[in-house]
Amino acid sequence: MDPTIQIRLLGVRGTLPVHGGDFASFGGGTSCVLVWAGGETIILDAGTGLSGRAWQAFHPQRHCSMLITHAHVDHLMGFPPFGPLFDPTVRCDVYLKTREGRSAREQMETLMAPPLWPVRTDSMKADLRFHDVPGAFSIGPVEIKTMESRHPGGSTIYKITYGGRSVVYATDYEPESDAPDDFCAFAEGCSLLLLDAQYTSEEYTCTRGFGHSTIPRSAAIAHRCGAEQTLLIHHDPKRTDRHLLALEEAVRTQHPNVRFGRQGEEVLL
Numbered sequence: 001m002d003p004t005i006q007i008r009l010l011g012v013r014g015t016l017p018v019h020g021g022d023f024a025s026f027g028g029g030t031s032c033v034l035v036w037a038g039g040e041t042i043i044l045d046a047g048t049g050l051s052g053r054a055w056q057a058f059h060p061q062r063h064c065s066m067l068i069t070h071a072h073v074d075h076l077m078g079f080p081p082f083g084p085l086f087d088p089t090v091r092c093d094v095y096l097k098t099r100e101g102r103s104a105r106e107q108m109e110t111l112m113a114p115p116l117w118p119v120r121t122d123s124m125k126a127d128l129r130f131h132d133v134p135g136a137f138s139i140g141p142v143e144i145k146t147m148e149s150r151h152p153g154g155s156t157i158y159k160i161t162y163g164g165r166s167v168v169y170a171t172d173y174e175p176e177s178d179a180p181d182d183f184c185a186f187a188e189g190c191s192l193l194l195l196d197a198q199y200t201s202e203e204y205t206c207t208r209g210f211g212h213s214t215i216p217r218s219a220a221i222a223h224r225c226g227a228e229q230t231l232l233i234h235h236d237p238k239r240t241d242r243h244l245l246a247l248e249e250a251v252r253t254q255h256p257n258v259r260f261g262r263q264g265e266e267v268l269l
Ligand SMILES: [Zn+2]
Pocket: 014, 015, 031, 072, 074, 075, 172, 234
């Protein structure tokens, strides 16, 4: 079997989808990343990036696994209208950690019930299976490890390993320092790190406690982890392409392996 991991970023915006010419390069869809490895289709989060091209990529396969970090709406809004879930020949395994006694299905159904949405999960035709998130599990030949994030209400950080290569997906994460021991041990030496960097240091004086990292802090953590390459994600919705490019250039002078993720880009590991 092909030993590579293929990643496609479908949505890298945080909090709120944005549209228009000022956001064309980095994109406006919220959190969603497609991962293909070992013949498995894995979808990290189901933000508004989960539409259009995602459908085309997924359609030839009849099975996908969705690893959802948490049930904040910017990570779920692409799920209710996702075309394959209305196809009776499709199976979808949805992983979302039980929180405050509420199962994965119960959390998804908070969004998918009137008056917020007309279609409930039991009206979807696909074979939908909901799962709690164990500390470690596997999807076919792909190994998944998890770590609890620092985020209001909780969130899950995922590490996907296959063929000796690994991807760490750490969005909605507010590290307590530039070198958090637990996270650095979890992500050490990963092939690709996708890491929250919603705020600038100046903004963080007002946004501390909102559950997100800053650009300089995340760049420092990426360096500390020894990640081969890092894409910073969960861009603030007010951040235009021009602003992101300027911030990215400043980061890269110090950390050449760190870039900002762009919607639609692909990485092959
Ligand atoms: Zn978010």
